[in-house]
Amino acid sequence: MITPKASPAVFAVGSLTVDVKGTIGGTYLDLTSYTATASSVSFNPLGGYDFSFRENDGLSSKRTLSISLRNLLIPSPPDYSESVVTERGIFVYEYDMKSSSTIAVTQPNPNLYRYAFNDFKLSGKARHTDDTREITCNGFFLLQELTWPL
Template structure:
């Protein structure tokens, strides 16, 4: 019988360097590259986790690289979004439909610890509402540990 005083918990950390290029209003630009270790993880309602690397979070230049980990040994491809301003106080995600032929190397370090390595992971995206594009290359890693936690 399951212990009713135990709850699922998760711990995650990591760091990536991201090189960003793309088009804005038809002009090709070498956009600002960045490094970040600012991470966020949450439980996905369909099972597994939603993990993201965040840069300039809650600012007008915010960028988010995210991944769904429904099956820890088979992660989804990376997704990308930026923050735009709709009016003076309304910040909204500027989302890109992404595609990739790269793979994330997964190592199961124990029954509940997974390491995800990104080595020259390349993916591209087209903005959902404009013709803007992004080409991203990521290098780094992140680790996810599943825990049980007492109430």
């Protein structure tokens, strides 16, 4: 029997509500929350996957919560970024984030993983200014590892 060639593949689905608060120029603001029902997933060159939950993708007000899954059972703390407009174009505005929560991971079967965010908290400061962000996430996403015929 001939074994067909196969390539690794991944299927991801979920919904994540991201509540954003913080300071802009020293003023504390309750920034607009968003729900991301679509995620971007890519293979990490060092192994595992990289996920992004985005709002306003491609626009000047894009906000992104990203997670690296090098070990599928131990997700890294998420990163948060926003887009800013400069005279040279749109650039990523990054924050140094710290988490005070954990992502609950379950494995319903050998190739399926569920990542739950229950009042998941992040906080951080912008890398180039004194602006801050306080993030609270609720929701989940599923990841299924597959093989895809070539």
